[in-house]
Amino acid sequence: MDGSFALSRLKQERKEWRKTHPYGFVARPTKNENQILDYFEWDCIVPGKKGTLWAGGKFKMKLYFPEDYPASPPKARFVPPLFHVNCYPSGTVCLSILSDGWKPGINLKQIMLGIQNWFDDPNPESPAQRPALELFLKDRGEYDQKIREQTAQNL
């Protein structure tokens, strides 16, 4: 596996994304020091959805694609890590479509929209960090307040 199949799919995803991406979302391959595009590491912005505590926020995220993509899913990591029941302390997103629910046909737009929906859909059955889980279980109002503050810091 030399990643050439992955690369052609990633170029195709990028081409499609440029012409059809949803408003406010950003996803572009990074450039190395010689200005060469690295299609396996992307800089992204996921906007918070209207009508949620995340609205107005623009959250910075990295997507890392493995060499055997699309057989395996990319890893999504928020930088800095988010306060969210299902965000690991490293910033990595814990989401079914990016693990056992992954299918090679899932495209970039579906990943990005899936992550936007994930913001406002905390799942305490599958927690990834302690501080957010504890507050979520103890006091939902306080959890929501923390989310609001986080959004305000990411306008």
Added chain:
Amino acid sequence: MSQEKTESTENNQITLKVVDPQGGETVFRIRKTTKFTKLFKVYCERKGYQIGSIKFTFDGILIDEDQTPDELDMEDEDIIEAHLRQVGGF
């Protein structure tokens, strides 16, 4: 001969989509070497915005009105996002 000329003219042009937060889409066909000043002005006039009240971004990065599609390596049908200045944060 004439066909060749048409082709070279076409190659020098690019179709760009300006998208607003409500999902509205305005399509422009401009020369790849034309500065964005003109497109921004026409867009604002058409939409009834004051020039300067809208920021335009490509790939999440602000577009300077002195830049051209060529300079930004733009391709046909690429999306430009229009943002109201007070909402922004880019």
